[in-house]
Amino acid sequence: MIRIAIALTCLALGMVGIVLLGEYQARDAISLDPQPLLILLVGMGQLIRLMGQSTLGRLLLTGALLPLAVALLSYLLPEYWVSLATWEHLAHPLFPSISLDGWRPSLLTVLGLILLAANAWLGRSPSLGSPLLLGTITLLLIMQCVESLPYASANQVLRYAAPLMQQLALWGLLIAQTVAFLPTWYAERGNLHRPLWPALALVGISLLFWHQQKGLEDRSLRADMHEQNRQLAGRFSQEIHDHLAAMRRFANSWNLLDTPPTSAQWTHQAEPYHRDFRYFLNIAFINLDSRIIRVHPMNLNRQVLGERLFDVQPEGREALSQALFHGREGHTGIVELLQGGPGIIHYLPVISTDDNRPMGAAAMVVSLPVLVGTLFDEIDTKRVFLELRQGETTLASLGPTTGLGPWQYQTSLDVVGHSLKLITRPSRALLLERRARLPVVSLAIGLTLAYLLYLVLYAYRHLALQHRALHRSNAELRNEVQARAKLQQEIEWLARHDELTALPNRRLFMETLKAQTKQRPLSVMICDVDHFKQINDHQGHLIGDRYLKHLGEVGRDVVEEAGGLFARYGGEEFVACLPACNARTAQDIAERLRERIQAENLQHHDGRRLTVSIGLATLENGPLDIATLMQVADEALYRAKASGRDRVVCASNGTSLEAGR
Ligand SMILES: Nc1nc2c(ncn2[C@@H]2O[C@H](COP(=O)(O)OP(=O)(O)OP(=O)(O)O)[C@@H](O)[C@H]2O)c(=O)[nH]1
Secondary structure, rough: OOHHHHHHHHHHHHHHHHHHHHHHHHHOOOOOOHHHHHHHHHHHHHHHOOOHHHHHHHHHHHHHHHHHHHHHHHHOOOOOOOOOHHHHHHOOOOOOEEEEEOOOOOOOHHHHHHHHHHHHHHHHHHHHHHHHHHHHHHHHHHHHHHHHHHHOOOOOOOOOOHHHHHHHHHHHHHHHHHHHHHHHHHOHHHHHHHHHHHHHHHHHHHHHHHHHHHHHHHHHHHHHHHHHHHHHHHHHHHHHHHHHHHHHHHHOOOOOOOOOOOOHHHHHHHHHHHHOOOOEEEEEEOOOOOOEEEEHHHHHHHHHOOOOOHHHOOHHHHHHHHHHHHHOOEEEEEEEEEOOEEEEEEHHHHHEEOOOOEEEEEEEEEEEHHHHHHHHOOOOOOEEEEEEEOEEEEEEEOOOOOOOOOOEEEEEEEEOOOEEEEEEEEEEEHHHOOOOHHHHHHHHHHHHHHHHHHHHHHHHHHHHHHHHHHHHHHHHHHHHHHHHHHHHHHHHHHHHHHHOOOEEOOOHHHHHHHHHOOOEEEEEEEEEOOOOOHHHHHHHHHHHHHHHHHHHHHHHHHEEEEEEEEEEEEOOOOEEEOOOOOHHHHHHHHHHHHHHHOOOOEOOOOOOOOOOOEEEEOOOOOOOOHHHHHHHHHHHHHHHHHHHOOOOEEOOOOEEEEEEO
């Protein structure tokens, strides 16, 4: 698997190499486009990590992560914190001739590379979120594919996706990591479902939310720009309207004269109008012969003074005739002005109120480039391109012609009966500056939350499993302890009891006897089955065992009823300890036992009843000497056997009593 991963990483590196080679050949020098360089750096780090050199690999990955983090910050931080201009200023030493938009890797690539580098840095451990990181990169790369589609990328302000070859290289790095890490997760696949799917779902939702938000923000930005264009067009129309109204006042002010104005009068009157409407190239008085006899300002228009307009500007003849001969306002169309450049000339009649005849016309020459430049002087012409057009002819234009954004706006204008278009096109830099950061911020927060969710769920799942295992081993331990305690009880019981008859054994009997230090009188009884060997020999050991068991039960009944302890001494021999029993009582008990056994009707093979012989010894007073007491009882038993069996023989304080049946 590792070999396949290494091969895939090399393939991805090869693709980036081709990209860089292409750029090298195209520009005769390696351009500092950081995107393929960063992919190369991450890929190299990943390759070296896969080859087992973790320190060097991590060093390279850290080297890639630092600029990537800066690029991400440039997407996230609000414009009023760190402006676009500041970013460009900071990057100037590295990328002197490229704008931020040119050198900054695309947003989805930045995020994808950060996650790839982080995952390669951290390693394959599911507890550090490796499966989620790779899942997130997959979704980011899918989103890059979507953003690369022609319809999606045509109108974008920001670059969201890397070019195709670089995307393929990113896929290569992703698949290589997945192949290398998959076997590690396979062992834990059961535990990965619960944390992975909800976290991945959150990543998916964040990406969809981002996609939606960025669309809304772009639409809102476009609407703003469109509105700005409409406002400019409105101002343009208003200005034309205002200056026409002012001109009419100006023209009327001459009506009281019955001779053409003197030069001083003309300058005096025209000067404030020219100050208010700086885009007037001049304000001139035209006599009935269409000759310009007064003009203000003089300095720029000296050469037109005295010119006969019917001769030098025939295209304006109609408009001028209206004012000179018919007493009506006349407006030229868009004409080439005598001073050069396109413009409009308004002619207003000056009529003598005395005899109501035209004396001449007041002409106001509006240069359209000057009008556009003056009217929109507060517009940042470095970042908005502005154009005034008639049909396909550009009448005036302002602003940059390169680095323009994807959007163009136009509004139609009616300028004294002529249809013009005012076109604005904001530059990329302006759009980037105005673009809201909210979608990117919400995406970054969404991805962070998804990662935290994964970690919490994974830790919870892990703890739950550990808790369950602990619980299970606790239960096993408890059972083990219980089993051992039971075994211990059994061992302890067996140490003091006889397994066949369940009676106390010789040890317990001796302990009981030893404990009788004060109780006097004290009797002991030894009871031996008569001819038991014959039972075994003729009826088998199983029957022998059954008889012994039965005898034990009978003996226990009789002896315990009298407050004594009945025990199996060994073989077919039973003993009893009878505290507080004098010789007589002990003999009564022994007799009762002998008779009960006889009454049980346990038979030999030939029909004879099973009998027992019993020897008794009683200690009336004095210290207990167990060996002597037992020996005396044994001797009594011996005498019982010797004197014909099936009888009780008592010995008291060393004196043996013989009792008949
Ligand atoms: N079935 C069985 N037989 C046992 C057990 N313990 C001892 N015996 C047998 O008990 C018999 C005891 O025989 P002996 O000591 O010769 O005495 P006896 O045949 O009872 O004859 P007397 O005591 O002289 O009346 C032996 O055959 C032992 O094998 C036991 O737990 N089960």
